Structure formats: C-alpha cells, structure tokens
Amino acid sequence: MTTPSLPDVAVHLGAHVDDWRQAVREAGRALARSGSTRAEYTDRMIAVIEEFGAYVVVAPGLALAHARPGPDVLREGLSVVTLAAPVEFGHPHNDPVSVVIGLAVANAEEHVASVARLANVFNDEQVIARIAGAASADEVRQLLGMGRSDESEHRS
C-alpha cells in the first residue's frame, strides 16, 4: 500500500473566511490546486451542505466537506484548511468549525482506505485542535500520518 500524500498546495493554514461557504470553497480550491478535482467539485460540496444541512461537521470543530464521485474528480484527494477565525456551519452541537477537510473520491469503493485512515487519526480527540493550531504543512502531514509527494503513488 502506498503512503497517501498531502502536497503543500493542498494545505491552507489560517484562511480568512467570513462564512461556511467560503470555508468549503477554500477546501475545494486546495483540492483543485493539488490536481484532484476540477472547480465544479467545490460547488457540489457546497450543494451537499445546502441540501442536507451541516451534517458534514462530523466532530466538534471539524467539517468533512465532500460530494459524490463524479467527472469533476480527477483522482482521490484530500485537502486541509484551517481557519484564522472559526465559522458556524449551523450544526447543533459541533460548531464552530476551525478545520475543514476536503475529500474527493473517484469511486465509492476505493475511498474506504482513506476514510479509515481519517477515522484512525481523529479517534484521538486532541488531533483537531492540534491541526487547527498547526504552523506548517509538515506539521499537518505528521498529524495525519501522510507524506508530501504523490509522485511514487502514480508512477504505474
């Protein structure tokens, strides 16, 4: 199994946003920068929250922005955005959000491994605050147990 990657361009620390839409948009931009998605995917992540509500705020302070697989997903990817000031997503218990993770998967089956990794990381309840306060992409990668480059992953 390859080490999952989180390139520098997929990490945006201390983003200044006014509301949850901007926060999700930053997570989408970071996914697009890393080559995982096209810009339309960002709109679909926002549409999921508009349709179903803030359930993507899966833990106190953490939103897992995502949408279904689609042609705008070029390959599986992850982005991490921390917010300079937390924003409300409208979740009854888990607001305000200080960390937004953007998740893009190419098909419903292949994402289980990446989600399992996230579950392992975030089952430690301290991790969200640590990521929120991370000073570098390296620190975020270390907390998530991820590598920097994805070159080896796509060689074949």
Place this chain on the structure above:
Amino acid sequence: MRIIAVCGSGIGTSAILKLNAERALGRLGLSAVVDASDLESVAVAASDAQVVLTSTELAGAVRAALGRNHAEIIEVVNYFDVDEIGGKLEASLG
C-alpha cells in the same frame, strides 16, 4: 443483526460512521453487520436493519425516508467518538 450508517451522499461520513460503529460493537462484544448508505437508498438498505445510525442533522430526513420501517434511528453527534456510538448502540441493543 444489521445496522445501516447513513449520510447524504453515502460516502465519506457514512463510511466513518460505519467504521466507528464496528469498533464500538467490537468493544461491546456485540456482533452485527454494518453497511453504509446514502439517504436516497436508505429505505431499501434498512429494510431488514434493526438500527439506523445518522447525524442529528439528517435524522428527520432519514425518518421520512424510512416511512413505516421500524428500524430505530440513533443520532450520533461526534462521528469519531467511539464511546458515544457504543453507549448509544448499547442502550438500543442491550
């Protein structure tokens, strides 16, 4: 016993819920099959399920989608809190 984990899109959040529900069941020594589903297909997926796990945010929509299905809906606040999920499953199944 069958448990369905539901989210809006059927990927991502419901998969996390499924994983942590399996962990919680393991800790409790309970055995059950946990499947992930999206809202659209939850009525079919849950036709033979005892419990449907979802977020507070989606509980109303899940209830509407289930109609007369008698599966119990459990609302999870923190998808990564295995203790919370386990406590709620134990109260429901125990």
